[in-house]
Structures are given as C-alpha cells and as structure tokens.
Ligand SMILES: Nc1ncnc2c1ncn2[C@@H]1O[C@H](COP(=O)(O)OP(=O)(O)OP(=O)(O)O)[C@@H](O)[C@H]1O
C-alpha cells in the first residue's frame with residue numbers, strides 16, 4: 001500500500017515539475033521557434049511550427065557582426081569572474097578559517113549592497129566612467145561586473161570553505177604535512193569543487209548582466225546583451241530578427257549550463273546539497 | 275620510544291583558564307586514558323601534547339626532548355580524531371599512504387607498508403574506495419591505519435569510538451587493546467566513558483575542570499579513590515555516597531559503598547530499606563532502594579534474587595570496603 005501511495009505521489013510530483021518547468025521555459029522556447037520564422041510569419045500570430053527559414057539569422061549577421069559581441073561577452077564574463085576570484089578567494093578564506101567577531105557583520109554588509117537598486121548609482125558611475133575614459137571599454141566593464149558580483153562570490157566561497165572541516169587540516173598537520181603540503185594535497189583538492197561552482201555561476205551572472213553592459217557601452221566593448229538590445233531598436237519591431245539575436249546570445253551559456261548542470265545545482269543551492 | 279612528560283603545563287583561551295597547571299608523566303609503552311566529564315579539558319590536554327594548541331605556560335618533553343614550541347608534524351605523534359578526519363578526496367590507500375608520502379618514503383616502501391597495515395586492519399578489500407563509501411567502523415580502521423604506518427612514538431586517540439554503536443564499540447575496544455599489545459607503543463586515549471577507561475587502561479588520569487584528580491591503575495582507582503569526585507566517577511553503577519548520621523557512625527563526613535559491597539538479608543542488617551525498581555540484567559540485578567535514615571542506594575545483587583517492588587530488605591556494608599571521606603572531600 002505504502003509503496004503504491006508513494007509511487008502515485010512521485011508521478012504527481014514529476015508531472016507538476018514538468019508543467020512548471022515548461023511554463024518557465026516556454027518564453028525561451030518560443031523565442032527559439034520564432035527565430036526560425038520569417039518576419040511575416042512572426043507577426044502572423046501564434047504558431048509553434050516555424051517554416052525553418054534561416055533568413056533571420058543571415059540578416060542579423062549581415063547587420064551586425066555576432067562574433068565581435070560574442071568575443072566581448074566572453075572577455076567580460078570570464079575576465080570579471082577571474083578578477084572576482086582573485087579578490088574573493090583570500091577574503092573568503094580568511095573569513096572562513098580565522099573568523100573574528102565582526103565576520104558575520106561584514107558578510108551581511110557585503111550582501112546588503114546587492115539590495116540597493118543599481119539605478120541609484122547610475123549617474124555617479126556613469127560620470128566616473130566618462131571622466132576616466134572607461135566608457136565603452138572592455139576593461140571598464142570587466143571591473144564593473146567584477147564589483148557587482150563580488151559580494152555573491154565572496155559569500156558563496158565562504159560557505160564552501162566553511163564546509164571544509166578544520167580537523168582534516170589538523171590531521172594533515174599531524175601526518176607530517178608542511179604548510180605547502182597541506183595546501184597542495186588537502187586544501188586545494190577540497191576547495192576546488194566549490195571554486196568551480198562559484199566560477200560557473202558567476203560567468204552566467206556576468207554573461208546575462210544587462211543593466212550596466214547596455215548603459216556603459218556603445219560599440220567597441222558591447223557584449224551580447226547589447227547586441228540583443230540593438231534589435232529592439234527604433235526601426236520598429238522585427239520579432240524574427242530579435243528572436244534570432246536572442247537565441248544566438250543565450251546559446252553559448254545554455255550549452256555551457258547544460259554540460260555543467262551538477263556543479264551549477266550545487267552552486268545555486270550554496271553548497272546545501274551534499 | 276614514547277616517554278611524555280608534562281611539566282607545569284597550563285592553557286587559557288583568552289581570559290578563561292581551561293587547564294590551571296598540570297604535571298604528568300607517561301612512560302614508554304603505556305596505555306594511558308584521560309577520563310572525565312564533558313568539558314573538563316581532556317581534548318584540550320591531548321591537543322596540547324599533539325601541538326595543535328600552544329601551551330600558555332609550562333613545558334612538554336617527548337623522549338627527553340623539549341617539544342613545547344615544535345610544530346605537530348615534528349613531534350612524531352599520530353592522532354585519531356573523533357570525526358576520523360579522513361581525506362574525503364583520497365582513496366583508502368592514499369589516506370593510509372599520506373603520512374608516508376609526507377615523510378618522503380619511496381613508492382615501493384609505501385606500498386608495502388600500506389598493504390601490511392590494511393591486512394592487519396582487515397581493509398585489504400577496501401583500498402580503492404573513498405571514505406564516503408565506508409561504514410563507521412571501517413572509517414575508524416582507516417584512521418587507525420593512517421596512524422600506525424608511520425610508526426610514531428605515541429598514538430593519541432580523542433574519543434575514537436563515540437560515533438559507533440554499542441556492539442561495534444565493544445569490538446573496536448578489543449581491537450585497539452590488541453593493537454597496543456602488538457605494537458607496544460605509548461597510547462593516550464581520551465574518553466568520557468569510564469567503562470572504556472577501566473577496561474583498556476594501564477593508567478587512568480581522572481580530570482575534573484582541568485585539574486588532575488587522581489592518577490593510577492584502574493584497580494587502584496576502584497579500590498582507593500583519593501576523593502569524592504573519583505569515587506563517584508569510577509565504577510558502574512556508581513558508588514553510593516552517604517552523608518549524615520550513617521556516615522558519622524563510621525567516623526567520616528561522607529562514606530562511600532559500592533553497590534557490589536552491600537550484603538543483603540531479608541531479616542536483619544545495618545540499614546533497613548524499601549525496594550523501588552529492580553533492574554534484571556540476567557547475570558546481575560540492580561536494586562534501587564530507599565534506606566531509612568540513609569537515603570537512596572543502589573545495590574548490586576545476584577541475577578536470580580527474588581526481591582520485588584515495595585518489599586523490605588536489610589543491607590549491611592562490608593566494613594573493609596567502606597570508603598571514608600572527610601569534610602574536604604578527601605579520603606581519610
Ligand atoms: N578554541 C577554544 N576557545 C575557547 N574555549 C575553548 C576552546 N576549545 C575548548 N574550549 C573550552 O575548553 C573547555 C574544555 O574543552 P575540551 O574540548 O578540552 O573538553 P573535553 O573534556 O574534551 O569535553 P568532551 O568530552 O565534551 O569532548 C570547554 O569548556 C570548552 O568550551
């Protein structure tokens with residue numbers, strides 16, 4: 001009996017999960033479908049079956065060079081992530097392994113900066129960027145995104161490092177490991193999964209960041225978010241082209257996400273899944 | 275070799291003193307158990323010897339060498355932690371090999387030593403597994419394996435069996451004792467379980483609030499506890515401690531009588547008592563009684579005794595087994 005009930009419940013949960021997942025995924029799916037339509041098809045009304053034309057893609061590529069934006073996205077996302085890790089690993093490390101009375105407060109304060117609306121600092125930041133000639137530069141944007149995501153990176157790494165039990169480090173010390181041996185053979189292997197999850201998540205966050213990337217760039221440093229935005233332009237609404245551009249912009253990150261699902265789930269649940 | 279001497283060692287964390295000042299000598303090859311209630315500083319004392327904590331004052335000598343300021347790695351001690359502290363990302367083989375690798379042994383020697391240890395500890399079939407794929411008892415054995423391969427001058431155990439179930443605890447207790455007989459290396463073993471202390475130790479160190487209450491062999495502590503604390507802590511069930519007129523009659527402030535040293539009669543005796551709960555363990559029966567003018571007592575009786583709730587019995591302590599304590603709590 002108990003078994004039958006739990007099977008029913010399982011089926012119920014599975015169906016519910018699929019419905020919710022499809023509902024959430026549907027806008028993305030419809031974007032992808034629309035990208036394989038012609039402009040006339042796209043405005044003709046709701047249809048799940050595209051003609052399969054690639055003309056939108058061709059036009060998008062003709063109008064603006066996808067690869068330039070793609071390259072900018074890669075440089076900015078990866079660059080800001082590496083920079084953030086360089087700053088955050090030592091910070092999280094010291095907070096996790098030699099905490100002080102204020103450690104919790106500092107962490108909360110860092111996270112609280114994420115609660116402030118970005119618009120609030122748009123003007124000052126814009127002016128700073130203008131006066132330091134950082135507008136529309138990759139370096140400027142990389143630093144900006146690094147700063148934006150830094151609190152989350154520190155917080156995530158901190159929770160991962162906290163999971164490494166101090167007794168294991170002590171065991172290594174008893175086993176005769178020097179500080180270097182401890183770092184190479186024990187600490188690093190145990191910390192790497194956490195660092196990798198954090199890195200993946202931060203790349204995605206930086207890749208998708210649209211507020212600052214669109215406002216602080218024009219052409220030279222513009223990443224894929226700006227590329228999409230340029231198609232919802234004053235020339236009117238070209239649904240098929242916009243969809244093609246969007247599909248092109250999200251494809252790389254979707255593929256990366258697909259291949260690193262396990263790491264990501266761990267990352268998104270902040271290490272709660274063991 | 276594994277001769278360890280603590281000379282006026284003390285430890286404070288900030289303003290709180292955990293260990294006021296301790297002198298202790300541990301001879302080579304001894305099995306020493308630190309026992310005491312939770313929070314009394316057993317782990318702290320062990321970690322001071324290991325070098326995982328710095329002493330606040332005093333000196334620690336190992337084999338005549340002053341190691342007070344030395345790093346744990348240099349003291350040639352091995353430690354088994356309560357949580358086992360195995361390296362989760364390494365196989366059992368690599369876990370056991372780790373201390374040898376750190377000591378710079380070459381691969382062939384490491385391989386031989388790891389396989390020897392695995393055979394002794396029944397781990398041969400598990401060498402390629404990760405710690406996460408082992409049972410609690412197996413993890414414990416890996417932790418011991420990691421400790422023995424390096425042939426340290428002493429082993430330190432911090433409540434190594436407390437995460438195991440009762441049956442396994444019994445088996446592992448024997449295995450560790452057996453290991454001590456084989457290796458003849460000094461072992462310092464921390465526990466709050468006085469049964470473990472009694473059964474395994476050559477020498478028991480009873481700690482209370484960071485102070486050593488008494489040091490001695492298990493039977494010494496059982497027969498001649500120096501004070502009320504040791505009297506109450508060593509022995510199971512606990513010694514009956516009696517105050518008031520019953521004690522005064524024996525010329526003491528408090529007298530102590532172990533449950534097994536009370537004679538039972540249904541007709542006459544020194545104390546008249548009413549039986550409360552009778553716990554039948556098969557071989558023994560523990561009677562929890564209330565004696566007039568004396569208070570609650572525990573009596574260890576024969577397994578077959580036919581005494582029931584509410585009945586009246588008479589108890590007589592056997593005179594040479596009465597422990598007498600003065601006003602200061604010390605044995606007289
Ligand atoms: N790093 C530390 N900082 C401050 N106080 C500490 C620290 N480590 C231990 N203590 C305190 O020292 C006292 C003794 O701790 P210890 O771990 O030695 O007890 P124990 O006898 O091993 O107890 P248990 O049987 O529960 O393991 C405790 O009151 C504990 O709170």
Ligand SMILES: [Mg+2]
Nearest residue numbers: 316317318433
């Ligand atoms: Mg302890």
